[in-house]
Amino acid sequence: MVRVLVSDAISEEGLAPLRTSAHIDIVQKNVSEAEDELHTFDALLVRSATKVTEELLAKMPKLKIVGRAGVGVDNIDVDAATKRGIVVINAPNGNTISAAEHTFAMMAALVRRIPQAHISVKSREWNRSAFVGNELFGKKLGIIGFGRIGSEVAKRARAFGMTVHVYDPFLTKERAEKLGVSIHSLDEVLAAADIITVHTPLTKETRGLLGTENLAKTKKGVYLINCARGGIIDEQALIPFLESGHVAGVALDVFEQEPPGDHPLLAFDNVIVTPHLGASTVEAQLNVATQVAEELLHFFEGQPVTSSINLPALSKDVYEKIQAFYHLGRKLGLIASQFMNIPVQELSVTYAGTVADLETTYITRSLLAGFLRPRVASTVNEVNAAMVAKERGITYGEKFSDETHGYANCISLTVHGENKTFTIKGTHVPNYGDRIVHFDGVTIDFAPEGHLLYIQHHDRPGMIGKVGNVLGAHNVNIATMQVGRQEAGGKAMMILSLDKPVDDAVLQALAQIDDIETVKRLEA
Numbered sequence: 001m002v003r004v005l006v007s008d009a010i011s012e013e014g015l016a017p018l019r020t021s022a023h024i025d026i027v028q029k030n031v032s033e034a035e036d037e038l039h040t041f042d043a044l045l046v047r048s049a050t051k052v053t054e055e056l057l058a059k060m061p062k063l064k065i066v067g068r069a070g071v072g073v074d075n076i077d078v079d080a081a082t083k084r085g086i087v088v089i090n091a092p093n094g095n096t097i098s099a100a101e102h103t104f105a106m107m108a109a110l111v112r113r114i115p116q117a118h119i120s121v122k123s124r125e126w127n128r129s130a131f132v133g134n135e136l137f138g139k140k141l142g143i144i145g146f147g148r149i150g151s152e153v154a155k156r157a158r159a160f161g162m163t164v165h166v167y168d169p170f171l172t173k174e175r176a177e178k179l180g181v182s183i184h185s186l187d188e189v190l191a192a193a194d195i196i197t198v199h200t201p202l203t204k205e206t207r208g209l210l211g212t213e214n215l216a217k218t219k220k221g222v223y224l225i226n227c228a229r230g231g232i233i234d235e236q237a238l239i240p241f242l243e244s245g246h247v248a249g250v251a252l253d254v255f256e257q258e259p260p261g262d263h264p265l266l267a268f269d270n271v272i273v274t275p276h277l278g279a280s281t282v283e284a285q286l287n288v289a290t291q292v293a294e295e296l297l298h299f300f301e302g303q304p305v306t307s308s309i310n311l312p313a314l315s316k317d318v319y320e321k322i323q324a325f326y327h328l329g330r331k332l333g334l335i336a337s338q339f340m341n342i343p344v345q346e347l348s349v350t351y352a353g354t355v356a357d358l359e360t361t362y363i364t365r366s367l368l369a370g371f372l373r374p375r376v377a378s379t380v381n382e383v384n385a386a387m388v389a390k391e392r393g394i395t396y397g398e399k400f401s402d403e404t405h406g407y408a409n410c411i412s413l414t415v416h417g418e419n420k421t422f423t424i425k426g427t428h429v430p431n432y433g434d435r436i437v438h439f440d441g442v443t444i445d446f447a448p449e450g451h452l453l454y455i456q457h458h459d460r461p462g463m464i465g466k467v468g469n470v471l472g473a474h475n476v477n478i479a480t481m482q483v484g485r486q487e488a489g490g491k492a493m494m495i496l497s498l499d500k501p502v503d504d505a506v507l508q509a510l511a512q513i514d515d516i517e518t519v520k521r522l523e524a
């Protein structure tokens, strides 16, 4: 049974796909209510209220996936999740329109002073001259961050007859032209815009983007809007600009601290606010909840997730193509790691044949995870494999080659240790399975499955019989046996597949046979 903790208010209708699964148990509680059972959950679903900190993750040892029913993941410690091998997904498109419409509603409310006028009329006043506003028509709108929401705001601004000036270092000229906006430097946008709205994520680069220095570059009488993340506009820095009248008004949906409490900005008549409502529509909540619920189902069914923050995105189609190689990669890494049970500095993976045309990053991550699994106590999977390898000083690289050794596809892994290098090669044969076709300099053919025994010996008559006798004496049944050699009378090896794992006594007895050099247990 998969246990899912839903710790923020997520659309019930959107969660329906999860509820229909007999294998999923949903618990709706906030984190402190669920304190005693945190260790039992496999998945966590949140919006922006739950802070998914390292401390919380440490209390959830079974957690495999965190789903964010929304866009911003700044409330989730993604690095800490990645380190633990936890997949983080979000719902990037579901609330775009709602957030853009809310931004536009705030813009109109700001320049026409609707909230202030509303309060006045509700207070039984009728003071029309106190609420003279500005038109949006003909004004320059500065958009900082031109992703999904920024570009939807731009479409609406153009319909209102505004000209749109955009700053986004990652925006291409083609996309800007297509949407009828002009690209500028940040300074140009700051200097030209009558209204500035921010739509970036909150990152190291964007925190305090509109601080004292940049606010001073804006036009006198500028209006500012933040419906993205608290902190992109520095709240403290704003105060003197409001006091001097340099900034004519501010609309905030988000705050550095939420709720903001008794914040000095709230005392300004020309600061209008909403309590983080950008995504709070029935439509957006249904969209984002449905998206994360479906992704979660895919994840637990072993299918690819498409909106992961810490995994390469894979479509179902691509995933199906790489699946076989993903398993082969895992086995190659796992076997190589056990065979080279010494410190290792470098892994080099070469893809040849049909596999070389696929999304190999994912296969390499799987191979790396297989390699690291016997070496680390904590969870290691394709989410954190690269990070764990780096922590352990293991570098890795991918190459592509035409050398398939006669197979349709071939993955070759070379592991470099201090005084030894080991190469293993494998192929996947459709409808047949994975085969290891090269092992430490010897051409061989065996399935990387189950309890394997590697024996390196000199090529002499009678070796197979001697090995069989020892195993028989220890009541170990041999399922399959493959032999290979470099040259007649030279280095030779056997790979045996056994019905059960052998203990150290069996290994020692085999190692005592004349002409046997090495015996190793390999679990695949």
Ligand SMILES: NC(=O)C1=CN([C@@H]2O[C@H](COP(=O)(O)OP(=O)(O)OC[C@H]3O[C@@H](n4cnc5c(N)ncnc54)[C@H](O)[C@@H]3O)[C@@H](O)[C@H]2O)C=CC1
Pocket: 070, 071, 072, 073, 092, 095, 096, 099, 144, 145, 146, 147, 148, 149, 150, 167, 168, 169, 170, 171, 199, 200, 201, 202, 205, 206, 227, 228, 229, 253, 254, 276, 277, 278, 279, 280
């Ligand atoms: N108030 C609310 O309820 C909601 C807030 N949001 C927030 O709105 C923001 C935008 O969301 P989306 O448009 O979906 O994200 P997005 O990822 O589609 O767009 C973000 C854009 O910011 C740009 N960017 C990144 N760093 C930048 C920098 N230093 N300077 C200028 N541009 C930069 C990126 O190139 C990208 O085009 C996010 O912070 C998100 O969390 C989203 C939904 C609802």
Ligand SMILES: O=C(O)C(=O)COP(=O)(O)O
Pocket: 047, 048, 049, 069, 070, 071, 072, 073, 095, 276, 277, 278, 279, 280
């Ligand atoms: O999706 C986002 O980034 C949002 O800010 C929406 O937040 P919420 O889900 O309404 O807490």
